Amino acid sequence: MKHIVIIGNGISGITAARYIRKNSDAQITIISAESQYFFSRTALMYVFMGQVRFEDTYPYDQDFYRKNRLNLVFDRVESIDFSAKTLKLKATDSIVYDELILATGSKPRKLNIEGEKLEGIQGLYSKQDLEKLENKRNQIQKAIVLGGGLIGVELVEMLHYQRAEVDFVVRESGFWAEVLCEKEQRFIEEHIQSKGIRIHFNEEIRSFEGEGKVCQAFTKSGKKIEIDFAGITIGVEPNIEFLKNSELELQEGILVDEDFQTNIPNVYAIGDCAEHRNPIQNRKKIEQLWYTGKLQGKQLGENLGKGESQKYEPGPWFNSAKFFDIEFQNYGFVSNTKKEGQSEFIWKKGNKMFRLLFDSNTDEFIGINAFNLKFRHPVFDHWLRNKAGVEEVLQNLKTASFDGEFSKKYEEEIVRAFNQEIGRNVQLKKKMWYQKLISK
Amino acid sequence: MRKLGWILVFVAIGIFISTLFLNHYTVLGKVFPGKSQILQMIDLGVQDDQKSISTSELRSMKFAMVKQMSDGPVKKHPISFFMLTFGLAALGSILIFIESFKKSASEQNLGVFHQKLTSRKWPAYLLLLALVAFYVLLYWFPYYLVEWTILVDPIAQLFNSEGQASHWFLYGFMYSYIMTLLGIRMLIKYRHNNYQIIRTITVWFFQIVFAFTIPEILASLNGSWAAIDLKNMWPLDYDFFNNGGLITYATESQPVMVNGGGLGLGFLIWGIVLFAVLVPILVYFFGKRWYCSWVCGCGGLAETLGDAFRHLSDNSLKAWKIERWMVHSVLVLAILMTILTLFTMFTGVWGVTGFIQEWYGFLIGSVFAGVIGTGFYPVFGNRVWCRFGCPLAAYMGIIQRFKSRFRVTVNGDQCISCGNCSTHCEMGIDVKAYAQKGQDIQRASCVGCGICEEVCPRGVLKLENKK
Numbered sequence: 001m002k003h004i005v006i007i008g009n010g011i012s013g014i015t016a017a018r019y020i021r022k023n024s025d026a027q028i029t030i031i032s033a034e035s036q037y038f039f040s041r042t043a044l045m046y047v048f049m050g051q052v053r054f055e056d057t058y059p060y061d062q063d064f065y066r067k068n069r070l071n072l073v074f075d076r077v078e079s080i081d082f083s084a085k086t087l088k089l090k091a092t093d094s095i096v097y098d099e100l101i102l103a104t105g106s107k108p109r110k111l112n113i114e115g116e117k118l119e120g121i122q123g124l125y126s127k128q129d130l131e132k133l134e135n136k137r138n139q140i141q142k143a144i145v146l147g148g149g150l151i152g153v154e155l156v157e158m159l160h161y162q163r164a165e166v167d168f169v170v171r172e173s174g175f176w177a178e179v180l181c182e183k184e185q186r187f188i189e190e191h192i193q194s195k196g197i198r199i200h201f202n203e204e205i206r207s208f209e210g211e212g213k214v215c216q217a218f219t220k221s222g223k224k225i226e227i228d229f230a231g232i233t234i235g236v237e238p239n240i241e242f243l244k245n246s247e248l249e250l251q252e253g254i255l256v257d258e259d260f261q262t263n264i265p266n267v268y269a270i271g272d273c274a275e276h277r278n279p280i281q282n283r284k285k286i287e288q289l290w291y292t293g294k295l296q297g298k299q300l301g302e303n304l305g306k307g308e309s310q311k312y313e314p315g316p317w318f319n320s321a322k323f324f325d326i327e328f329q330n331y332g333f334v335s336n337t338k339k340e341g342q343s344e345f346i347w348k349k350g351n352k353m354f355r356l357l358f359d360s361n362t363d364e365f366i367g368i369n370a371f372n373l374k375f376r377h378p379v380f381d382h383w384l385r386n387k388a389g390v391e392e393v394l395q396n397l398k399t400a401s402f403d404g405e406f407s408k409k410y411e412e413e414i415v416r417a418f419n420q421e422i423g424r425n426v427q428l429k430k431k432m433w434y435q436k437l438i439s440k
Numbered sequence: 441m442r443k444l445g446w447i448l449v450f451v452a453i454g455i456f457i458s459t460l461f462l463n464h465y466t467v468l469g470k471v472f473p474g475k476s477q478i479l480q481m482i483d484l485g486v487q488d489d490q491k492s493i494s495t496s497e498l499r500s501m502k503f504a505m506v507k508q509m510s511d512g513p514v515k516k517h518p519i520s521f522f523m524l525t526f527g528l529a530a531l532g533s534i535l536i537f538i539e540s541f542k543k544s545a546s547e548q549n550l551g552v553f554h555q556k557l558t559s560r561k562w563p564a565y566l567l568l569l570a571l572v573a574f575y576v577l578l579y580w581f582p583y584y585l586v587e588w589t590i591l592v593d594p595i596a597q598l599f600n601s602e603g604q605a606s607h608w609f610l611y612g613f614m615y616s617y618i619m620t621l622l623g624i625r626m627l628i629k630y631r632h633n634n635y636q637i638i639r640t641i642t643v644w645f646f647q648i649v650f651a652f653t654i655p656e657i658l659a660s661l662n663g664s665w666a667a668i669d670l671k672n673m674w675p676l677d678y679d680f681f682n683n684g685g686l687i688t689y690a691t692e693s694q695p696v697m698v699n700g701g702g703l704g705l706g707f708l709i710w711g712i713v714l715f716a717v718l719v720p721i722l723v724y725f726f727g728k729r730w731y732c733s734w735v736c737g738c739g740g741l742a743e744t745l746g747d748a749f750r751h752l753s754d755n756s757l758k759a760w761k762i763e764r765w766m767v768h769s770v771l772v773l774a775i776l777m778t779i780l781t782l783f784t785m786f787t788g789v790w791g792v793t794g795f796i797q798e799w800y801g802f803l804i805g806s807v808f809a810g811v812i813g814t815g816f817y818p819v820f821g822n823r824v825w826c827r828f829g830c831p832l833a834a835y836m837g838i839i840q841r842f843k844s845r846f847r848v849t850v851n852g853d854q855c856i857s858c859g860n861c862s863t864h865c866e867m868g869i870d871v872k873a874y875a876q877k878g879q880d881i882q883r884a885s886c887v888g889c890g891i892c893e894e895v896c897p898r899g900v901l902k903l904e905n906k907k
């Protein structure tokens with residue numbers, strides 16, 4: 001029987017295993033050095049804030065592994081002998097594979113500055129990072145968090161829950177500037193500041209000082225900040241240390257083709273650690289998302305289970321996040337500044353906002369960023385796949401809305417504002433069952 | 441504020457418990473300080489009667505006797521004591537609850553696994569003991585709670601001139617009082633969510649008006665009427681056919697149709713139409729939530745008093761298996777018992793009917809629904825009864841599962857498997873298991889509380905009725 005070994009029990013690795021099992025009886029082994037069972041990384045903050053227990057973040061219960069005959073190994077792979085198809089593990093016997101999936105995920109990026117190794121400075125990625133943070137939760141009173149991105153704001157929220165005073169140090173001129181436009185940046189920043197968080201823009205940390213434990217952080221602009229904790233969340237990078245100096249072709253990540261093949265036959269890479277030689281559409285070479293890990297795992301799993309080599313076809317882009325009380329949903333590629341030939345419509349009221357892009361010539365709907373307004377993924381997916389026009393989108397806003405029952409509705413206002421601003425005459429249609437809309 | 445609130449609540453509870461010991465008892469001019477002595481005397485006195493009357497009648501008799509003998513500060517100043525207990529506790533609770541104003545929408549459920557009361561630490565067990573003790577005394581030894589009923593006598597007077605509150609009146613009042621206070625907590629906690637606001641007000645309204653006020657008025661209109669809760673229905677109301685007002689039993693061997701007039705017949709027809717016609721129609725259009733989390737009293741308490749404990753419901757597969765076995769067994773049992781009751785009613789043959797009625801009432805009606813159902817909130821979560829025991833929920837669940845427009849819609853592939861929904865589902869449904877597959881949730885047990893939708897950090901869930 002063929003033996004498929006997966007290094008990494010994250011969303012990518014486990015999803016691949018699930019889909020292999022749907023079509024194949026191969027022996028499947030999944031190795032992880034982080035945790036016995038697959039857990040949801042995205043929920044680490046809720047464990048820290050006491051809204052769930054760690055075991056609540058397991059997407060599957062133990063029965064799942066038994067039923068799907070997935071053999072779990074809780075150990076670290078130290079090196080791989082690709083010619084002998086053998087994995088050398090830290091504590092247990094070597095494992096021989098027929099096919100190997102590398103789904104080793106990411107690790108927090110380092111600053112490489114003085115004092116970074118002091119006690120009290122850490123990133124937030126793994127279960128171990130969470131445990132480290134939990135252990136000192138009661139000692140944290142003054143903290144800084146570096147890096148204005150998604151994990152950064154989550155860490156800020158966690159420290160805020162712990163009633164620590166938080167300074168949020170952001171290198172760029174705005175929050176999550178890589179994705180959000182300036183209006184959106186201000187919108188989120190104001191909300192974060194309203195929680196009592198101080199944000200320092202265009203600022204970096206040059207060094208840390210302390211006796212064993214961190215006490216001070218020195219900024220580029222010469223400020224000294226007294227702290228007892230520093231969170232470094234300046235992004236993540238592929239976790240491929242142990243693969244360096246092997247035949248495997250690496251750049252920033254593990255280089256793969258459209259079907260996740262690496263340069264070595266029968267060795268594949270998916271998820272956060274994979275770097276696409278030829279990324280599709282406007283996608284990044286390295287996709288570091290839960291959703292993309294799931295999509296990649298699914299495609300590779302189907303391929304290996306069926307013995308095919310279909311290319312990665314993830315469909316229209318989507319994403320989501322949360323910034324304290326602001327929920328963010330995104331469908332389609334919405335860049336931080338609108339490109340040539342794109343038109344933009346922004347609507348904002350109170351703690352709700354959205355930004356919509358469409359093609360100035362063809363009217364084709366390009367994408368939407370929505371804040372505290374929920375929209376149906378299947379409907380937007382349908383529109384993006386079918387290159388719907390922006391007027392069709394607005395006409396059907398009632399059907400596309402995913403806001404809760406009895407919640408205040410804004411569609412009328414939005415369409416009125418759109419007509420006025422863009423000079424159109426869109427008529428809002430009655431709400432229908434969304435599946436009717438997408439089956440048309 | 442929060443601290444002050446808790447102090448007031450504890451002082452009020454302290455006074456409340458001490459009222460049980462403040463009075464003395466006067467029998468034929470002689471004064472006794474404690475209850476135990478007079479209960480011994482009463483027991484001696486009723487020894488002969490014991491064989492001819494049922495235990496429940498005996499219980500009421502003892503209760504009435506103790507209440508008549510009770511005299512002292514509580515009897516003389518019921519309103520002052522009422523203010524010092526119910527009044528003070530209400531004030532304290534409000535002080536605690538308004539703290540939620542300081543928390544934003546996404547902060548409301550943070551820390552439930554850090555606070556001792558809501559994470560199965562010692563205060564949870566203390567509360568469990570207190571609740572269980574209360575139910576045991578209420579159901580089987582009400583004469584120990586006489587002074588508490590004296591506290592609410594002035595309120596009973598609003599309904600009838602005698603103003604003698606029974607222990608069931610006390611229970612109804614406390615139930616409404618607790619639902620009101622913790623309903624306020626819900627309104628503050630979920631002030632940003634219209635579904636929660638409307639639902640909380642509705643379920644509270646049905647408790648105050650339909651479960652408490654109307655039955656008391658009906659009871660005061662005509663002494664022979666059992667108090668009727670118009671929204672309570674068979675098979676949750678398991679003695680609907682034998683105690684519903686139309687038929688009572690003169691003796692075991694002779695069921696007698698009581699002439700309740702047009703009103704009595706009206707109630708019987710209403711009750712039957714309710715469960716046979718309205719329930720299937722409403723569950724088809726809206727799911728069983730219209731009853732379980734919008735109307736029902738048990739649900740009402742679970743959604744108010746029980747809200748702080750919803751994350752303790754077991755969401756494992758094993759619990760689901762046990763749930764299906766248990767709740768459907770109770771349904772079968774309730775149906776069998778009703779068939780037997782009707783059989784007895786029409787033929788006059790008793791057989792095992794009385795025996796089964798009594799044991800169902802004791803095990804399911806009292807122990808399961810009351811002692812375990814509510815008493816165990818702090819340890820097993822707030823819907824133990826609704827999930828594992830309620831035959832009406834089982835009946836509606838079958839319709840909901842196979843023939844209903846209601847579902848919790850999952851928003852495409854937006855789920856990040858964080859587990860908030862499954863953890864906070866009071867029915868122990870593993871919502872995430874569906875959400876991460878992009879599959880809508882159409883489960884028999886879902887009561888449509890809407891909290892999974894509320895706690896999901898990615899807006900993945902939405903309660904709705906398919907058009």
Ligand SMILES: Cc1cc2nc3c(=O)[nH]c(=O)nc-3n(C[C@H](O)[C@H](O)[C@H](O)COP(=O)(O)OP(=O)(O)OC[C@H]3O[C@@H](n4cnc5c(N)ncnc54)[C@H](O)[C@@H]3O)c2cc1C
Nearest residue numbers: 008010011012032033034076077104105271272288289290
């Ligand atoms: C705090 C936080 C919040 C996030 N929130 C979101 C979000 O809201 N939405 C979103 O889309 N994405 C989010 N992400 C990103 C998302 O979690 C990742 O993209 C995703 O988990 C990557 O999955 P993966 O399977 O590729 O890798 P991982 O989940 O990193 O799994 C890789 C596993 O392989 C193990 N491993 C690596 N090397 C070895 C070895 N040599 N031997 C044994 N085991 C090894 C690692 O220990 C790890 O357990 C978040 C990330 C973090 C840290």
Ligand code: SF4
Nearest residue numbers: 865886887889890892
């Ligand atoms: S699935 Fe959601 S709405 Fe249904 S009972 Fe559970 S938490 Fe409530």
Ligand code: SF4
Nearest residue numbers: 855858859861875896
């Ligand atoms: S709470 Fe939302 S995101 Fe989290 S597991 Fe449930 S449906 Fe998915």
